[in-house]
Amino acid sequence: MTMKNIKPIDTLSLVDKVEIRLLEFFKNNNLKPGDPIPKELEFSESLGVSRTVIREALLRLRTLGLVESKKHRGMVLTEPDIINNFARILDPTLLGTGILKNLFELRLILEMGMADFLFERKTQKDLDDLEEIVVKEEEQESDQSHFSLDKEIAFHGKLYQISNNKTLQGFQQLLLPVFEYVHLKNTPQDFKHRYSSGHFVTHRMLMDNIKIGTPETFRNAMRHHLEPHFDSIFKEK
Template identity: 30%
Template structure:
């Protein structure tokens, strides 16, 4: 899509910087600009969105803090190049911006995981339990990067054992969200022992076919991870505000 084809919708009234930030993200997600491309000048954005140039600068500053944009002095503002897909980036940015829809998705994930834990406990067969155990064992001594992948494997394996194709498809569809969520939680903690213990407790309950204990262990894990994630979001928001005040 040619850059000139994208039509910004003017902001009709004064709004928070986060609203303006969302508008710029809409532009990025539209496909009008690709990683490495230069954004329209502040003056153009100001006219298109119907806001002052100072507000544009604040929004750009916020997106720079998040690592989305790069300001090159004397040259302009550019969309950073990234190895991840735009889908993964959009989920990550939404998390950092505190999008209500993303928080709703996190809430929904908890309910899905509780149901999967219960069904997996009741329905696992053959070598599935040993496969789950192997994942847990790999988590025990894994570095931070590998732990994230084993964490995802654990939850996807539970979805296999639950034998519910609809729930499995839903969990698989939000795999990018899982990776982003787990990454923030683990990196904030700086260690993995607490998460390993959570997963071992779930595994133990599943192995014993104790559905009540499995649901309880999964609920504890989800609540703890959500609490840690919210702390990350709050710290990011505080950093953004501090930068704006400079």
């Protein structure tokens, strides 16, 4: 006897189904941000459900930033703020270890992948700003191999800014609480690392690489700079 002919029970609520239908309607009609959408009554009559159900489904979409009410225009489609939607739920204290690890890995992936954008979009002012950040941290900390969350945020935050990609900058701000959470969970002993190259790649070395190096040499330098984090993750297999 086989169970192939038994279909799974549909556990979606009526509001869930209406929400899916509304999204399908937007896509099938090629609606773009700013376009008006039908009124609640029209949706209610077309889908054969109450206006209360339609209203609740639209409220969900409004919470996601997909629709909003405009004076004299009614409900219109909007462009959702992806970063803000993530930020609403990205509280490190409410996330499991697996999710925190994946988000921290995302930060490493982003920083390894931004090299070409940095070299294409850097300006002299950007280099001057980096110089100021590095000089300040050198004055405050004699041991440049010592991990400091504040100086990491200042230097790497500037790199995200140089990329001139607003979404990337948003992700960096979004991941800061996760970075802080992971940092605070570690002890000073966790940040002592024997580097494969024999030395720590400092922020000054990274900055000099941006000034006179290439995207490839910068990627290699950044990989060595982030080596303790990569090794820590890969050892958790």
